[in-house]
Amino acid sequence: MEDQNSSEQPDYLKPKKNRTPVFIVITFLLLAAIVFFYYQNQQLEEERAQQQQEISNTYLKLDSVSNELEIRIQTIKELGGNIDTLEALKTQLEADKKQLLVDAQYQRGQITKLNNRVDGYKELLLLKDEEIEQLKVLNEQLSEENTTLKVEKNQLNQTVQQLEQNKQELASKVAVASRLEIEDMRINAINDNGKERDGGEYRNRHIEQLKIQFTVVENEIAPIEGKELLLRVIAPDGNVLFDVTRGSGSFTFENREMFYTAKQEILYDRNSQLVTFLYNKGSEYAVGQHKVEVYTDDYLMGKGSFMVK
Structure with missing residues (x-):
């Protein structure tokens, strides 16, 4: 019994374990986690900034195309061309612009498509420029024809007026000649x-x-x-x-x-x-x-x- 009691010593008399390696490992892991999350957050910020820049650039492209499209619409309208298709495209383009600013999910999925669509709009604008030139030529021809017709109409009116005047003069002469003396x-x-x-x-x-x-x-x-x-x-x-x-x-x-x-x-x-x-x-x-x-x-x-x- 004495031996047993002598072998059991109080805790404060027992030798202490070395915990330094564990602390170092934990500290390293925490630092690694902090660094990892920092760089990950930094990367996300950069991606968000890049995405925002892409959105801004895409919006500016769409806005520029919209302005150019409006100019073509007004020009073709003044020249008497058909603007129904262009107005429908402009309505769709304005809807894309609005959705691009308010819908994040739409932003991520549509930027590439919208950029491709901008290229299509630019090609359409070039085609409409050719149409505008054709309409200008046609309008110039019509203007020349109208001018010619106006000249001919004026000449015809003058002829009719002259004929009417001659008729009146003749009627007057006949009336005078038919008087009895x-x-x-x-x-x-x-x-x-x-x-x-x-x-x-x-x-x-x-x-x-x-x-x-x-x-x-x-x-x-x-x-x-x-x-x-x-x-x-x-x-x-x-x-x-x-x-x-x-x-x-x-x-x-x-x-x-x-x-x-x-x-x-x-x-x-x-x-x-x-x-x-x-x-x-x-x-x-x-x-x-x-x-x-x-x-x-x-x-x-x-x-x-x-x-x-």
Whole structure:
């Protein structure tokens, strides 16, 4: 029993174990882990920075292509070309730009595809540049044709205007040429005994009636139709002899109202025709020269005069 008790010694009397190697190993492992995680984190940071730079570069490429595409769209639109396909591509391109900025998963999977698509867009822009040049040439041709057509149209309008003017002038000439004229106007006085005097100068006692006779000249251009002849006897004071009870009235000449002394209707058949007016004033005539005018269709056919002593 004593031997057994003597062999068991207290812990503080036992010799201590050497733990230094274990501590060194643990320390080394910790340092190695720290270095490993540091370099791994550094590598991840570099990869993220590189990826962000790629995203930024890709976005700038897409934005540049979008701007160039918009220029082509506006140019082709102004030249009258079809822009439906380009507008659809621009819509897709803007969607790609937006998704590239907000979707990380999309970023990782699409950068290469988008860069390849940018190259395709650039080739498309080159093709559209060729189309634009063709459209410019076509528009220049159309512009020249339009200019030619405008010149021809202006010339045609001038010709039409000239023809219309000639037509109006011809119509005016025909209208003037178709006017009736009178000649050989004779103004005689008939007294109360029926004796007729001529010569153009009469005393009041010799004038019971005025006999005004003239010939309507032949005119092959004038239409065959009824004509109303208006006779105006104008006293020395400028007043027209006027009596409604004896058939006097008024008419319009050169936009003003005028009075006539008597009227007579005839049927004109383009041949010369003798016309006679008999006018009974019913009172004495003023002393002096009297004028006689004959109108139809608002124009003057002819005139004469007589003297009362």
